[in-house]
Amino acid sequence: MLSKNQIKLISSLKQKKYRLQHNLFVVEGVKTINELIVSKFNLHQLFTIESFKIDANLETIITEAELKKISFLSTPNKALALFKIPESKQIQFNQLIVALDNVRDPGNLGTIIRLCDWFGIKDLVCNIETVDCYNPKVIQATMGSISRVNITYLDLKGFIKDANTRSFGTFMDGENVYKMKLPSEGILILGNEANGISKDIEKLVSKKIAIPRFGNVQATESLNVATATAILLSEFRRS
Amino acid sequence: MLSKNQIKLISSLKQKKYRLQHNLFVVEGVKTINELIVSKFNLHQLFTIESFKIDANLETIITEAELKKISFLSTPNKALALFKIPESKQIQFNQLIVALDNVRDPGNLGTIIRLCDWFGIKDLVCNIETVDCYNPKVIQATMGSISRVNITYLDLKGFIKDANTRSFGTFMDGENVYKMKLPSEGILILGNEANGISKDIEKLVSKKIAIPRFGNVQATESLNVATATAILLSEFRRS
Structure with missing residues (x-):
């Protein structure tokens, strides 16, 4: 009752x-x-x-x-x-960390949490404007993965500045990710659905990377942030 | 008015x-x-x-x-x-074709069409039970990519049987896709959100492939079909 x-x-x-x-x-x-x-x-x-x-x-x-x-x-x-709601655990810097800059769609965040779980990413950090991971739609999309990824909301700018590790961000003019030697530690930054990585964060990125587009010039302008995360985590892990 | x-x-x-x-x-x-x-x-x-x-x-x-x-x-x-609604064009067999077996979620199909566009896949074939690509939710998710991918609904079993090319399907016990030499032509088959590739189609698959899981044993059981498509198309194209 x-x-x-x-x-x-x-x-x-x-x-x-x-x-x-x-x-x-x-x-x-x-x-x-x-x-x-x-x-x-x-x-x-x-x-x-x-x-x-x-x-x-x-x-x-x-x-x-x-x-x-x-x-x-x-x-x-x-x-x-x-x-x-659990307290966030301490972030481990000796491995690959995923960072989100203004990801707003609950389904995208849920998918990214599932991908972190699949690819063994322990820490997901989000700026304060990223959609809350305890939003019911996010929880629904994670399918239980939320219990295996440590998620911390923080001042992303300060975090990247203070972290003594390389950061990678996706940009249209970035280096072809298929031709790079990717490290096993660092911060992989993904940006907002419509605007990508914000100007403030862009300044702090050590290495701009890009997923090459195949097919014709008229092709789709950008990949969805969750599918880009899938491809990039696959690239970081496969090497 | x-x-x-x-x-x-x-x-x-x-x-x-x-x-x-x-x-x-x-x-x-x-x-x-x-x-x-x-x-x-x-x-x-x-x-x-x-x-x-x-x-x-x-x-x-x-x-x-x-x-x-x-x-x-x-x-x-x-x-x-x-x-x-346009008529489907003739399918081109001298390149990579994506085939969907019972994909039911409009958002997933929309994302897959965008991925085909990004990765220069000209032909997407779907079995009759796959959600209709002219469903308004699919159209919304494709962001215009639908105009650049030739989509054909057909008897998938007959299509794979008659196609004189290799077919690849994802299975838990498949070969590690990161260690394979992938061809530039063939059929990449993706299955239903809950049940994967159906038994009938499984029998026709020339090569079972898998995206390895990293991280611990409790990890998420499966990748979403759209994120799996992203990773696999990236693998086929990068090589």
Whole structure:
């Protein structure tokens, strides 16, 4: 049975300010919830149609109608959980770090988190304007990968300045990434969907790189930021 | 001024059966419409707030309120056009062809079409169950690339059987793609979001390939089909 206050709390967690205030975020779907339960994340409360056989204090059995009321999805998936937002861990500089400069689309961020997980990237750093990784749409797109990537929101300019490592950014006039010897450590910076890497950050990039375009001159102007991330992480890892 | 019949026609084009019946599809946004006007596609009718200075018979100036009524977008973008669905051109076998087996998500298909354009892939073939490329969500995601890629819906099984060329498909137990010498011609097959390549098609694949996973064993199970396409096209083209 759901209380009015619980419904109000869950609904409020669509908004970043309430996620920060309550230090909670929403996860939906049995598979992802199970992945997060066994991860570093702490379960705060589970609302489910069928018992997960976990600590009864953490679990509330609800009806399908109740789930429909609290779900953010058009087709709710049996359970909705509230997890505590973890504190970011210390960033490890002896490996490749992915940095995002104003990535705004939740689906893109979710895809990038999944790619970091696939390619064994431990640290993803984001400037403050990048979409919040605890946004329900991001969480949905990550498919549980969020529990395996350390995500830190920070002053990206200061971070790159202070990091004693090389930084790589994608630009139209960058060097052909297929012809470069790429290091196993450094910072790979990806920019905003419409505007790319911002001027302030561009000044700090040690090496401008580019994914060559094949085909004719009229071809598509740019790759989507998530597909560019896929190709670049593949290039960094393959060598 | 919009007629009731025009509104009804446009609204019907959300559905594949009416797109086929009228042989028309919807494109929104000034930039994409302009790209398509100069392409191989034929404009049937343009509904716009501001004149495009084209043949007056093809253009209807409408109000913002009218655009809002016919647009499929939550934030309409100044113009909506109806283009004629082109006939597919003959497939060219002396180069790399991308084949889709049951790709269902319009965003994924749109991203894959953009990737084909970027990597100079001339032919994209899709089995009949793959989402229709003239679906408005696909068109929105392609950003005009649809005019530069020849897309053919066909019996994929028969196509691969009859094609006198090698086919490549991604499987968990495939050969490490980073260690292979990839040809400049052949068929690269990508499968369904949840189930991968179907059993029937698997039997016809000449070479099973895989994108290696880095990082720990708990890592994400699979890459999204659009990001896998990005990495594989990059691998085929870089060599």
